[in-house]
Amino acid sequence: MEDRIQQHLNDKKANPPIHVYSYQFNGATVYYETSPCCDQYTTLYAADGKVLCHPDGGFTGRGDGKCADFSKNRTEEKLVWQDPR
Template sequence: MDDKINKYLAAKPENPPIRIMSYQYKGQTVYYESAPCCDQFTTLYDAKGNVLCSPDGGITGRGDGRCADFEKLRTNEQLVWQDPRK
C-alpha cells in the first residue's frame, strides 16, 4: 500500500480524496481503494497487494461482480490512509 500512497501523493489531488480502508473479508485482511470519481471501479486488494476484485463503481455501481458479497460480509472497517491534500 505504501507504493500506492506514494503514487497518489506524486499526482494531483483527486476530488473526492482517495481513501484506503482495511476490512476483514472471508477470513482475511483486505484493502479497499476508493475511486477518484464517477463511474470508476473501486479496487479490493489482499494483504499482499494482489487485486481481488472491484466491489463497486462502474456504470451500474455494482463493480465487476467478482465480490458482490463484499458489502454484506466485510467487518472491522479501519481507515488506513486518506489523501490529506485539498
C-alpha cells in the same frame, strides 16, 4: 499499499480525495481503495497487494461482480489512509 499511497501522492489530487480502508473479509485482511469520482471502479486488494476485485463503481455501480458479497460480509472497518491534500 505503501506503493499505492505514494502513487496517489505523486498524482494530482483527486476529487473526492482517495481513502484506503482495511477490513476483514472471508477470513483475511483486505484493503479497499476508493475511486476519485464517478463511474470508476473501487479496488479491493489482498494483504500482499494483489487485486482481488472491484467491489463497486463503474457504470452500473456494482463493480466487476467478482466480489458482490463484499459490502455485506466485510467487518472491522479501519481507515488506513486518506489523501491529506
